[in-house]
Amino acid sequence: MNLRRLWAIMIKELRQLRRDRITLAMIIGMPVLQLVLFGYAINLNLRHLPAAVADQAQTAGSRAAVQDMLASGVIELRATAQSPQQLIDLLREGRVSVAIAVPPDYERRKLDGREAIQVMVDGSDNVVQSAAAQLAQYPLNQPDDFHAMAEQPISVVSFYNPERRSPVNIVPGLVGVILTMTMVLFTAVAIVRETERGNMELLITTPVSRTELMIGKVLPYAAIGLVQTSMVLLLGVWLFKVPIRGSLWDVYMAASLLILANLSLGLLISTRAKSQFQAMQMTFFVFLPSILLSGFMFPYDGMPRPAQWISELLPLTHFMRLIRGIMLRGATLGDLWHDSVALAAFIAIMLTLAIRLFHKRLD
């Protein structure tokens, strides 16, 4: 491989990119737009959820606990009920989406260390459910606000949908979704465009090697991917206070793995697609399962077996586990080596296939 040649291809690619306003807009606009869209949906449902309370204990302690929950602003009291059954009725009628039941033996349960308060959630609304799940799942190290309540034995039972999800999950996942959306498409299109415009016929009659051509075209986009990652992280932390509990280095390593995986997949697509439109169609073919099956929207564990198998083949699935682990649970890349290795293997296979399938010939 000739480094000067590689450099020339990269510079050429960046120069072309600078003049391509739409792609540039996509690089910057897409992460911001998605983050704001997803992010503010999260923010909205954190406030003023209609709630009902049935306090059957009526002790000073139980009243204080309910007041604390209301003070968080996540829920707003709309009705009081006499029994859990009435709460369920209110939920079913859709008049409230969160119901808090304090059993008559509240004080006793608390002393015994059993679950003392039950929060019932309208699980048919995913958004409500995740917000309410947060009532019980907030980090434990902020003693003075509502989140400290989580230390108390409160159990959340989600009706109609047993899966609990935290909105904080969305931002780390969003890094992966945006990278999948843009990286695969950019590389696939970048190469097919040259074929379409006839540039490729010229390039392959020069002494440029396949590897130089592929790597030279891909590296600029890898850099762009890291810029996008930084943008989403910065905005996520700044606007939505998303925690990064693991090391930043691990976050970027995981992002780099996903970027390279997507770029090599894009390269592979580019060797098969005949036009930019075809490249786009093929990208979509990968993108949709990635969104649906990676665990970004629906939990992996709830999927039927065949869907799980497909899911394991998607780089986004592995990234989703890595990034949530690193950012939210403070895990390291080493702790999650299964997924790191899976991504590395994906890159190796795709890149080998792509270079194999790319010929410096027209037939």
Next chain:
Amino acid sequence: MSEVAIHARGLTKRFGQVVAVNKVNLEVPRACVYGFLGPNGSGKSTTIRMLCGLLTPSEGDIEVLGLHIPQQAEELKQHIGYMTQKFSLFDDLSVRQNLEFLATVQGLSRRDEKSRVDDLLKRYRLDDREEQLAGTLSGGQKQRLALAGAIVHRPELLFLDEPTSAVDPESRRDFWEKLFELADEGTTILVSTHYMDEAERCHRLAILDIGNLVADGTPAELTEKLKGRTFLVRAGTPRKAKEALDGQTDVLSVAQIGNELRVLMREGNASIDALRHRLDEAGAQAEVESVPPNLEDVFVVATRKHADKQEQPA
């Protein structure tokens, strides 16, 4: 080194059922401008692509600059330049950026690159537009840029696939001047065209028709063979005269040019008297005159002969 730049035997390319190039034999001497003449779809581009190693031939042997193609195609790429039919430089890079990119990719040293690009910009009159985006150039300018790009590494052999199909006559003339300049410097040039006037300028040429090489030689050799078979008919009513001649067994083709008819007769029975007699019989008042054959006649004969041969029962 041998005096032959390109040597091909039995070159054949099939795309599925379609035979695009059929058993073509070719010999191109060094430092000459060799023309490929043929209508669209005659296999010119396919042949060129096989010769530079972009397409794998279905059959046949190719030796270009002493290298076996397609096996040694990668080695060949340092020694050839290729100007594609469609403008294939980068529309969204400036003129200078395009040339610099190609120079680097072709392996010019950093020092050589700068002076070579400056030199080419001047030589091809692009120095006042070096910052302009290639996509915004005129047809003639694009074509000069494409030529400059194809020879940036001083190739021994240059392939040009219909380089002048999208430019005005003056730019075409100018372009051919540049080609002869290069040939004088020792570059072998293989150029495809469907313009007769361009074919006439080549040192040697090959005529391709539906994938077959139907004639080759110098333009003079090719026209010489048709001597005595071409006539000019001036008639008061050219349409009527044409009707009288069309379809006659000894007449190969009749083409109207303004008020005149150019008549090409079959080999062996070409005679000015027979032609006059025929016209008198039909009552067409006409003057007949013998004229020297041109490449268009060669082209008609070559493609017709081939069609006749194919029609014969096997």
